[in-house]
Amino acid sequence: MAKTIMIIDDSVSLRQVVSIALGGAGYDVIEACDGQDALSKLTGQKVHLMICDVNMPNMDGITFLKSVRNLPAYKFTPVIMLTTEAGEDKKKEGQAAGARAWVVKPFKPEQLLMAVSKLILP
């Protein structure tokens, strides 16, 4: 059975690019446009990994990550931050919030897939 990955990004085109890359590798992809949307879509879903932008309207990626870690079902679900932010301070903030990897855009599909396969839950 295919693993499910959620992509959370306010850019429709980037969500599509990520979906193409992951879908081509056999993953099922759920899209969310921001942190709030993602939290609402997590209910009743089994998500094996999340890829999340940092700067988003309504709820940014770091706030979402902190909220996700409070959900028992997703306390240990790996989250990859996918962002244009390359600053060390932001990375440390993401790490402290529970991110497992930090990928700076633009990403190469094969590198993102490598990170996904390395982190995704069995």
Added chain:
Amino acid sequence: MTGDTPKLRLVASRGILPAAALLLPILFVGFNGKGLLLGIAALACVLLDRILRPPAEPQPLPEPVAVLAEPVGMPQLERVAGAVVPLWAGQTAHARSEMEEAITGLSSRFATMQRNLREALEAVGLESSRNLQAVIETGAGSLASVVKDLEAGAKARATVLNKIQDLAAITSELQGMSEEVAAIANQTNLLALNAAIEAAHAQGLGRGFAVVAEEVRKLSMRSGTTGNAITNKVAWVNASLLEALQATQNFAQQDVEMIRNAEETIRRVVADFQTGASALADSAHRFEGVGSDLGEQISGTLVHLQFQDRVGQILQSVIADMEKFSDRLQHHPSSLEVDRWLAELERTYTTSEQQAIHRGEQASGSADSEITFF
């Protein structure tokens, strides 16, 4: 209006001098061939001088800081900026929206293209499988024909076997006949002996001899009949043996022909399989190459398609700053502090390119993923 004077001067210096160089010789010498020639020569000298002279250093643009810091002209600046900056923001937002729409459409088409390609590749694989299936079915039909020939051969062998079994039965019958003939011969010998004895006793009594002679005659007849029967049977056996021999020879020829046909059929089936397998391998190899190339191209395109997200963030930052600038001009035009403004602007940057541009450095596009695992 102060800006118009240097502009007019520039136009004058660029346009009047060549015109004067052309017209003055004509005026002084007259509008004839000589005057026109002198005028063209003077014009050529002026233009040549302009071409050969090194260009003047471009004048640096006035520093925006100096404009903002200059108290003189602030009302004009406020009016202009108040009017223009919202336009900038609107135009930029529109450009961002159009780009978002275009890239989203492009991504959708790309996804469709990838899906179609995958389905096409799967269909090609299916077609190859069907071709191979057809080859297998043809081969199975041909091999069934070979089996049928072999069955015909087996039937022919059974016929020969039956003939030989008939011969065996006849041989047994001939043996019985032979034994009977031997018994007749014994009886004949005995009768002949008795006849000889009786002949010796009787002399004149020929009646007893006549009876014995009759019995001998009957035995002779029986022997003759049996002999004929044996002769007939032997002739039949010979004919059967000849038939069996002929059948065996025919069968041997058929065997040779059948084996040659079977070999040809098997060779053809194997060749068909090899052709099918080779075509399948070629097809798989070709599509593997196409798939690999396409995969690389798709991967590269996916990287490029992400420019919208980065450009969108940069434009969003510019739009927000423009809106902030417009708002400040409308409500607090005197509180503009350039250093503070720039510092606040810098804090809104997310990409390294924005920061590089802010520092006055060359912004280089980031084409490689940077991954940090925690």
